[in-house]
Amino acid sequence: MEQxxxxxxxxxxxxxxxxxxxxxxxxxxxxxxxxEAYFSKFHFIRLFKKIYNKTPHQYLTGVRIEKxxxxxxxxxxxxxxxxxxxxxxxxxxxxxxxxxxxLTPSAYQQEQAKLKADIALQxxxxxxNCFAENNGWTDLSLKLQ
Amino acid sequence: xxxxxNHVSVFxxxxxxxxxxxxxxxxxxxxTDAPMGPGMRWLTVCPPEQPDLEISLMAINEGMxxxxxxxxxxxxxVSKGTFGFGVFECNDLLATYEELKAKGVEFTKAPKKEFxxxxxxxxxxxxxxxxxxxxxx
Numbered sequence: 001m002e003q004x005x006x007x008x009x010x011x012x013x014x015x016x017x018x019x020x021x022x023x024x025x026x027x028x029x030x031x032x033x034x035x036e037a038y039f040s041k042f043h044f045i046r047l048f049k050k051i052y053n054k055t056p057h058q059y060l061t062g063v064r065i066e067k068x069x070x071x072x073x074x075x076x077x078x079x080x081x082x083x084x085x086x087x088x089x090x091x092x093x094x095x096x097x098x099x100x101x102x103l104t105p106s107a108y109q110q111e112q113a114k115l116k117a118d119i120a121l122q123x124x125x126x127x128x129n130c131f132a133e134n135n136g137w138t139d140l141s142l143k144l145q
Numbered sequence: 146x147x148x149x150x151n152h153v154s155v156f157x158x159x160x161x162x163x164x165x166x167x168x169x170x171x172x173x174x175x176x177t178d179a180p181m182g183p184g185m186r187w188l189t190v191c192p193p194e195q196p197d198l199e200i201s202l203m204a205i206n207e208g209m210x211x212x213x214x215x216x217x218x219x220x221x222x223v224s225k226g227t228f229g230f231g232v233f234e235c236n237d238l239l240a241t242y243e244e245l246k247a248k249g250v251e252f253t254k255a256p257k258k259e260f261x262x263x264x265x266x267x268x269x270x271x272x273x274x275x276x277x278x279x280x281x282x
Contacts, residue, residue, distance in 0.1 A: 014243040051240045123179040136209035
């Protein structure tokens, strides 16, 4: 690779981001992440935001909510989802989830369960016809019913 | 008047492996994952900030779409890196390059400033290659 200035800074920020991706369920202290990356807290936050357009805290929250969405789709109980993605209380999880996703975890889970059932029952509703025909999936919904 | 592209196909050697690559390495999201009978699956993924563009990860199997010979030829062509499927965009190319490299993504071109933009090239787990460019500010 051509030499770009301060590549070592990128590597440290990327390592911090990957740390959040892996440890999101733990009680992550952003001061510790900054220390791990050998930055002062404020320098770390500024660089992180410059690269990812989010503060580390905003990014961590986003990762937790996205993981929660995946677990809710798998029909895992809301309380279990809440604690397994790193939130400390169900009300704070529910409030944040609703603010970001626009639905409560419960409503989101119901919506996804309905969608999953519909895809299983009538998959051709979700596949453009040209793809379905090319694969010979022309009357699958009738067969599945 | 055509207004949008909402589906595009990428032919892959193995859908399970492609699912892992596009979701766990590239950070894409599953849009639709529907079993379509024995050995068949409709699997589409989308870039995290483009939920209405479904990338269909199409398995190259003998069947309606490919004869046995065509499937063999297609698998060979994909494996050899014959096909370039598109250009992805990121906010910060150096950071994205470092992250994907750390996750084991194979780059065939490291980030380089070209006259048309800042670009790198990488391959998916099947051999399809993509350009990765930095969003122009």
